[in-house]
Amino acid sequence: MAAFARVGVICVLLLGAAPARAGGVPQWVREVPREEGLVFFVGARSDAPSYEEGVEGAYRDAAGQAAKYIRSRWSQRTLEHDRGLETRLLEEIKGTASGILHRFEIRRTHYEERKLRGWGRRGRAFDVWVLVAMPEQEIRAERSRLDDAGKRMTAALSSLCARLSKNAGMRNPVAIGNFFRKDDHRPYPFSGILQTHFKTCLHERGVPVQQAGGRVVAEGEFWIGPDGASVNGRLSRTSDSRVLASETVRFPVEALEPEWIRDPLGPEDFFKDDDDRIRLPEPPASILIVSKPEGARVHLDGRDRGETPMTIHGLKPGGHSLTFDLEDFVPIKRDVSVDAGEQETVAVSLERKTGRLVVVTKPAGAAVFIDGENRGRTPARFDSLATGRYRVEFKLAKHKPQSQAVAIEYRREFRLERELAETDGALFLLVQPSGAEVVVDGVVRGQTASEGKLHLERVAAGSRKVVVRKKGFEERVWTVRVRPEEMQSIAGALTRALPKERKPAGPGVFERIASWRADRNNRSSNKNSFDFSIPRPKRPQxxxxxxxxxxxxxxxxxxxxxxxxxxxxxxxxxxxxxxxxxxxxxxxxxxxxxxxxxxxxxxxxxxxxxxxxxxxxxxxxxxxxxxxxxxxxxxxxxxxxxxxxxxxxxxxxxxxxxxxxxxxxxxxxxxxxxxxxxxxxxxxxxxxxxxxxxxxxxxxxxxxxxxxxxxxxxxxxxxxxxxxxxxxxx
CATH class of the missing domain: 2.40.160 (Porin)
Incomplete structure (x- = not known):
């Protein structure tokens, strides 16, 4: 089968791109091409005994570069997990089996043939270069897939530890046993990783872990199946090997590094004694954090941890970075160092964000009230006013008060200018005759009473035109200066208007009747005459x-x-x-x-x-x-x-x-x-x-x-x- 696989790979490679023979190294070997949406890799193999093996080696080299660019060991895992190297590699990269990378395209191949000379060296050698292209979008998808696989493995092992720790209890000391591979019951490097993970996890959850002699032992096994990698963990009583709890979790096999499960450990690689196997990590540290005012959002090493006051447990000993954020306050950053098993206290006082407010009034000297508090007189300047919204009010004797809402922003100036209007005055009128209408600046304000009196409140300060009028009398006009919070008086009388000239009266009723009779007699005396007239239409323009x-x-x-x-x-x-x-x-x-x-x-x-x-x-x-x-x-x-x-x-x-x-x-x-x-x-x-x-x-x-x-x-x-x-x- 390996031979057929090798022939298949060579056929695909040869059909993917026509090889170029010697005649100078091509430009794409000296400088990797660039093309939007693609990433190119140049693989090389020197001193290959045949052209076919040179192509295989160059192809593996390009695949390794691609894996490194992906920031994973995907291709290395492919190489290590399957000894059918070329067939497995081709299937993975070309996407026919796994569908991970759908287009691993061979663009160019170049080789140079040399004759071997020297003592004991006979035959030919081939130097081969291969140019392959991978879609950049699929590279990003592969990175995301591998990162997700690692996160799923971490979450699965943490869940397994949490479930076992509930059954272990807080009083029973636990010893860490072995985690063998199920198919051959032998330890692998992944076995040590599982032991270290369980030691740290149980210790952080408050479960006592002993180097030897524990009443309960945590052990298990792992295996690789078609659905992924599986880990079984169990707690057994050391006295009679009775299983107290058993849990199994599964995660993607891509999360495992090849060397973790490639070769079993020998006696010289495995744990020498219990001290090596149960070596405990340093106890975690904690930080007590308080702020003034409270409620500040805390980020520890860039991770949101909540609001103050708070205590953060389970920290690794060493240096950490704290950031405090609170609305309308200046952010603060603090660096703190904690020792193993110790608790540090960090207390900070946050500085309020401030802005500047400048107030000016015309006339000057008005009292300034900010949210009801008297802060002086205009003109005034407030340099360290906390950010936010305020109600600013101006008060000045014999002037109407004014107020306005302002928003103070961080490190910015808000300028507020106002012209204050004088307060109203009053008018008292004593004008005969009674019932006269009083108009102030074109607005009817009332009528004089029976004695000719009228009292007007809330008359705007300044020069005002007062008109008093009544039918049958000549109207009279006064111009008066109204002063704030004072009453001005107007006294006088209207004079009767002269009678208008009458037009002479027309003919009386008897004269009209006589004229009508005369016209009738004239018409009756001349019966042969006929007078009929139609009025002309009145056409509009x-x-x-x-x-x-x-x-x-x-x-x-x-x-x-x-x-x-x-x-x-x-x-x-x-x-x-x-x-x-x-x-x-x-x-x-x-x-x-x-x-x-x-x-x-x-x-x-x-x-x-x-x-x-x-x-x-x-x-x-x-x-x-x-x-x-x-x-x-x-x-x-x-x-x-x-x-x-x-x-x-x-x-x-x-x-x-x-x-x-x-x-x-x-x-x-x-x-x-x-x-x-x-x-x-x-x-x-x-x-x-x-x-x-x-x-x-x-x-x-x-x-x-x-x-x-x-x-x-x-x-x-x-x-x-x-x-x-x-x-x-x-």
Whole structure:
């Protein structure tokens, strides 16, 4: 089998890359190539008796370099665990068996052949170089896998020790026995590792460990199986070998170094006596840690260990590094050295993080309160204010207090400037007559009482304009200076306003009756004359259409318009407008033919469908031959007769009884033109006499094919709107 494996390896290597013969060492031997995403290794073998053995040796050398780069002994484990070296190596690296590294690609091979000369040396020698490439991503995955295997082995052995220590008890001294390999019952280097691990673990858990003569012995065995490596540990009573507890754990075999299980130990390598086998480690040390204030987060040698106060047990004797972190405090680092079996005390005082606060007011001299505590007067500067949020308040006589929240940051300055407003004053008015209205700076503040008195509180300090007025009296104005926390008085009286000039009175009732009788007599005396006059319409210069929604509803045709508007110019003769959306609903004729799989499309048949067309911003144009402006409910309104045109050249269509086909994924489309005569009263209602013409593009619906279609129809409809036509000028 080994010979067949060797032939297989050589065939794969030879097929992987064509060898280059002598003629100078290639560049990739002198300088390793670089390529993104790949890592290259150059393996070499000198003085090989044949080219095949040279390739094997160079390949093993590249594999060893790759293992070293991975920072593991993966390839070494492969070499040591299996004597079928080449076959096992090829399977592992090429990924056909284990799937660890999927692409170990041979890029180049080079060899040089030399003749051996000298006493006792005959034949040829080969110097061979091999260039292989490995994906960098798979290298990182292999590193992670091996690290995980080691962690799983450590966790498994710790779990085994913990379970056995519970059964050992704190009073029974334990001696450490042997851990043999199960298949040959012989000790290996891994046996000593297990003994050392159990000695240390039991000692740290408070179980007494003796060099000899213990009542209980901890021993066990290990084996390598298809599912990984397994370790069985048990506690036995020394007096009668009765097993008190037995536990088994399993972990990946990759966690084992090859030399741990490669060769059994001989008598000269194994323990000479009990003293060598039960040599105890140094007792652990501990550290008592306190801080002021308490609650600081402690990191020991970079590992989070909790908050102060605390005691850390089970430390190795020697130097350690402590770091203290607490929010709003400066981090502290301390180095401490502990002796075996001793406890050290570390006490630290944390320094609060501080920032700077500068406060300035206008005017100066205001008292500064920080979180309710008086800290002096402005301008002021606080250099060592602890970081955090504060409420800063300013107080000054005859000025309104002000406050603001500030956030002080570590080693930064916060500058707060404020202008303080004066406090309010008061006004007392004694102005006749009573019932006069008082206005201060344009704001009505009240009316004078029966005696002409009015007392006003909370009047802003400064110059104020006071106006007193009453119907039938001339208003009076005072300008007064209001001082903080003081009352100012105003006294005076309003004078009566002069009566306005009256226009001469028109003819009385009797004069109007006499004039009417005279006119009637004149008309009766001239019976042949006929006087009938129609008032001229009052056309506005500008008018507009504004409506939240409008609808034209008639027999067989409906048009709904949303947010409709239009503007008219040239003495309201021409107008243009649009609407946000317009929906047209009518009936239409369209030709339909059905497609059959065997016979194709049959003859078209006309059918009538209900059609709905929707568009946005249609074009609207108006021509106004008649318009008359009048008032309706106090609003200038326009009654008109108009010629109108509404057009939409692209509209989304929907036909009742059809579905969208594959070639019309958004539905059929078409256009619509609506024109005619509109008579409108102005607000709300009117009539339309018009023609609507619809046009549809061809489309498909299921197995039906619809040709271009459309229809033109005449309609009479009412026009209703939430708005109307309004005048913009005479």
């Amino acid at each position: 500008v008018m507009a259409l504004a409506s939240l929604g409008s609808a034209t509803i008639g027999s067989g045709y409906t048009n709904i318009r949303l947010l409709e508007g239009a503007l008219y110019g040239w003495n309201s003769r021409i107008g243009f407008g649009t609407s946000l959306a317009s929906i047209f609903m009518t009936d239409t004729l369209i030709s339909r033919s059905r497609f059959e799989r065997n016979n194709g499309a049959n003859a078209p048949v006309q059918s009538k469908h209900k059609l709905t067309l929707g568009s946005v911003f249609p074009i609207q144009a108006y021509l106004v031959p008649f318009a008359h402006q009048y008032e309706a409910w106090g609003t200038p309104t326009v009654a008109s007769v108009q010629l109108y045109l509404q057009a939409s050249f692209w509209a989304q269509a929907e036909l009742e009884g059809t579905q969208v086909g594959q070639d019309n994924k958004t539905g059929p489309t078409g256009s619509v033109i609506d024109y005619g005569v509109m008579v409108h009263l102005g607000p709300a209602v009117g009539m339309r006499f018009g023609v609507v013409k619809t046009s549809l593009k061809g489309f498909s619906s299921g197995a039906d094919i619809y040709a271009r279609g459309g229809e033109e129809k005449t309609y009479i409809a009412g026009d209703f709107s939430f708005g109307g036509f309004f005048s913009g000028g005479d």
